[in-house]
Amino acid sequence: MRRVFLLFTFLLCTISISAQQDSIPQSTIDLLNSLTQEQKDVLAKGLAEIEQKYRDEQVTTICGVKFGSSKYVTQYMLKSKFGEPLSSSEPLALYYKNVRYGGLSFDNAAFLFQSDGTTEYLHMAMFHALASTKSFAKKLQKAIVDKMKSKYTMMMELKDSFGFPYYACGYSPLWKEENVKEAIEKYHLAIHISITEAPKEVVLLTGAKYWVSVIYGPYNFVKEEF
Numbered sequence: 079m080r081r082v083f084l085l086f087t088f089l090l091c092t093i094s095i096s097a098q099q100d101s102i103p104q105s106t107i108d109l110l111n112s113l114t115q116e117q118k119d120v121l122a123k124g125l126a127e128i129e130q131k132y133r134d135e136q137v138t139t140i141c142g143v144k145f146g147s148s149k150y151v152t153q154y155m156l157k158s159k160f161g162e163p164l165s166s167s168e169p170l171a172l173y174y175k176n177v178r179y180g181g182l183s184f185d186n187a188a189f190l191f192q193s194d195g196t197t198e199y200l201h202m203a204m205f206h207a208l209a210s211t212k213s214f215a216k217k218l219q220k221a222i223v224d225k226m227k228s229k230y231t232m233m234m235e236l237k238d239s240f241g242f243p244y245y246a247c248g249y250s251p252l253w254k255e256e257n258v259k260e261a262i263e264k265y266h267l268a269i270h271i272s273i274t275e276a277p278k279e280v281v282l283l284t285g286a287k288y289w290v291s292v293i294y295g296p297y298n299f300v301k302e303e304f
Contacts, residue, residue: 140200185208202293240275248294
């Protein structure tokens, strides 16, 4: 059993490395072939549990709206939560002011769409909360992260180029393949929680020097290829 555990740990590391390559190394294949059937069954079960964990943390909806939905459907479903959107000249966006989501308050929210010329697809959602000081911004960010950790347990903590804490989690709704390698390679870190300095016009209007952002996407539903 110890051998299976060590192999399981090794294989997960190999999957992460091979996600940046074209195939699993031959040494790993040879190691797998040396296992007994019982050991293979234990390993397969463990990998299936890991894949299910990834599936559980896949982003599929926002505010009850499925990513990939049309603008009409999105606006209709958001009406009961946020009311009517703000007036805007942008045809592929919906904007809302002073919203509550996940038990937290945000100064504004935006839902953005891609279009293939006939249909729109919800591919990005952004929530922004203003903060007057850096310490308050970090406090807001921590409240958001703590809330999200109950669902997204594989949260990554990083630092951006300005030294602000930066968090990422979740897997893209575009992940369809039954393959953990695909999730790691293409579809991880689907949500970002960051702190940025507010634009000068925002500072002048509100006095807030920072904003905390929760950004879902963008997820590329429309593929423009020759």
